[in-house]
Amino acid sequence: MSDALRLEALYGDRLVPCYADRPRNLDAMLRASxxxxxxAPALEDGEATVTYRQLDRLADRVATGLLARQVKAGDRVALFVGNRSEFVVLLAGIWRLGAIAVPIGVRQSAAELAYMLDQCGAAALVFDASLAERLPPRAQIAGVHCLVCIEDAGTAEAGHADASTYTALLADGSDTxxxxxxxxxxxxxxxxTSGTTGHPKGAVLxxxxxxxTARHYVGRFGYTADDRLLLTIPGSHISGLLAVVVVSLQIGGCLVLQRQFNAGDTLALIESRRxxxxxxxxxxxxLCLLHPDLPKRDLSCWRIGHFGGAAMPEVTIARLAEAxxxxxxxxxFxxxxxxxxxxxxxxxDAARKPDTVGTVVPCVDIRALDAEGREVAAGESGELWIxxxxxxxxxxxxxDATRTSFVAGYWRSGDIGSVDAEGFVRVFDRIKDMINRGxxxxxxxxxxxxxxRHPGVVEVAAVASPCPVLGERVHVFLHATEPVDPEAVRxxxxxxxxxxxxxxxxTVSATPLPRNLNGKLVKAPLRAQAREAADRRNVLPLEKTS
Known part of the structure; x- marks a missing residue:
């Protein structure tokens, strides 16, 4: 496939470099694989294996089964489904039909699920039987006319009065x-999106x-059809869906699914499934580094470790290189x-330039602009426009949100960062997360x-604490596996x-710091704790305290 690029007018007002040689859509990409x-194995889920030929047949079954349930091209099909082979099969069938998949994290509440289903006007909802109790009342999702339940192993029941089973969906489809x-x-x-205020927004991808983006991963990491990719982060999150599921389907690799991350189980799975x-x-x-099984496992097959969502501390990079x-x-980024x-x-680069998130991939342009919308000099910080x-x-x-966020062909990220003279991008913080201390x-x-770097620290988050003198002070929350002295941290x-x-x-926490439904650390609850602590402190603003 050629790497030649050409400019294309997209979505009305954007002129963007794109690969000229590419499949017509994601279904055509899958058919090529x-x-x-x-x-060859496409999916491994526990003891079950699905080959690419079987995946192709199942995609036809899902597409025609949905058509039989009056779900058509352009309709939204919500997936309240965990990391299992059916999730990937459903995606393939939805895309083959020309419908729009709406992956929803399995930790969402009934109220959040109801909002998303209503906001996108979902025609269908597919859900795990184990999640049936967290579905909204039927009256709240009356617009969803098709409910499909993926049965638990060994049962043939839908787990919901108004739902048909996944098995019935496939049976009602055809191999045509x-x-x-x-x-x-x-x-x-x-x-x-996992916004911290108000309702989430539905990004249309x-x-x-x-x-x-999948092709950029393949090119940068050197993936081949022989690679076996582990899905342990949620497939309903963009990183899991794109960087694992779609990449694996694009290269014709094997996707190994794990329902939920557990350091010991994950290390065992990496070893056993190569x-x-x-x-x-x-x-x-x-957590993998801290697990006692790490030195006992043969992990020589594991050659690529991708991370994102947060910076990798230099000490962790060094420890991983040693282990x-x-x-x-x-x-x-x-x-x-x-x-x-x-x-x-x-x-x-992760070791040589640990403070960067790399360089832009082909077709992408990133500019750092100041608050007045002017590009800053190389290496200087500004909001990253992409x-x-x-x-x-x-x-x-x-x-309204679309007009505000997508401007002149660029997306305003809300992140403070820089692009240096060599093209390396650094992300310093969210605009709203930066602390202004006096x-x-x-x-x-x-x-x-x-x-x-402090011994025993697993994760850490810094937030602003209101201060009547300085405006904001620095409050750090950390989770550690052993006692930590706050003064030693300072x-x-x-x-x-x-x-x-x-x-x-x-503040040292004995429990992990809060994370959103996509597994990213969230600071909103920590900011609230910091504000409450500041309100309780009836002391001089600069008095020493832990």
Whole structure:
């Protein structure tokens, strides 16, 4: 497949470089892998294996089964489904039909699920039987006319009075090939962003965007059809869906599914299934490093370790290099709105340039602009504006948010970062997350990376604490596997950083820090705790406290 690029007008007002040589849509991409890898394993889920030829047949069954239930091209099909082979089969069938998949995290509440189903106007909902109790009352989702339940093993019941079974969906379908004849600028997914305020927005992601970003992963990491990719982060999250599921289908590789991350189980699975690549957040790598089984496992097959969603502390990178010398670590930066990564590191960059998220991938342009909308000099910080073929078409049924966020062909990320003279991108913080301590800017990521060096620290988050004198002070929350002295943490920061970056308050938690439904650490609850603590402190603003 040629790497030649051409400019294409997309979605009305965007002029974006795209690969000229590409499949018509994601279904055509899958069919190419079926033709090349028919009898090779596409999915491994527990003891069950699905070959590419079987996946192709099942996709036809899902597509025609949905048609029999009055679900048509352009309709939204919500997937309240965990990491299991049926999730991938359903995606393939939905895309073959020309419908729009709406993956929803399995930890969502009934109220959140009801909002998303209503907001996107879902015609169908497929759900795990184990999640039936968390479905909204039928009256709240009356617009969903098709309910399908994936039965638990050994049962034939739908688990919901109004639902048919997944087995019945397949049985009502046919093996007659469905022709997916539509352009790749059509929507493939609506993925709801994990916003911290108000309702989430539904980012509309195209077939074109999924293909391009997956191809960038393949090119940068050197994936081949022999690779075996582990899905242990949620497939309903953009990183799991794009960087694992779609990448695996594009290369004709084997996707190994794990229902839920557990460090010991994950290490055992990597060994037993000869996994060659995995995508995890930094905290998962830390938990693997701390697990007593790590030195006992033969992990020589594991050659690619991708991470994102947070910076990888330098100490973790060094420990991984010592424990797993054959594992190449890759960082990346992206968002739901960009269909995952717009920058990726090269091999060795994670250790050589640990403060960067790599360089832009082909077809992508990133600019750092100041608050007045002017591009800043190389290396200087500003808001990162991103142009990419992976940029969302917009937000579903939310024109105001679309106009605000997508400007002149670029998506405004809301992240503070820089692009240096060599093209390396650094992400310092979210605009709203930066702490302004008496006029001095404290970038939380920098501080968190230093504290991560402290023995026993698994994860750390810095947030602003309101202060009547300085405006904001620094409150750090950390989770550790052994007792941590707050004063020792401050002493470490004083040795490594400017004095104004030293935490004013340190809270050590015996439990992991809060994460959203996609597994990313969330700071909103921690900010609330910091505000409550500040309100309780009836002391002089600069009094020493832990």
């Amino acid at each position: 079926v033709a090349a890898r028919g009898d 090939p469905v022709q997916a004849d539509f352009a790749d600028t059509q929507p493939a997914c609506i993925m709801y 195209s077939h074109l965007g999924f293909f391009h 996994v060659s690549a995995a995508v995890m957040v930094p905290a998962m790598y830390n 797993l010398p054959g594992l190449a670590l890759y960082n990346g 992206g968002a739901t709105e960009t269909t995952s990564a717009v920058t990726l590191t090269e091999r060795g 142009r990419s073929p992976g940029n969302a078409i917009g937000y579903w049924n939310n024109p 006029g001095f800017k404290v970038y939380c990521v920098e501080l968190e990376n230093v504290i991560q 002493a470490l920061c004083r040795r490594m950083l400017a004095d104004y970056k030293t935490p004013d308050f340190v």
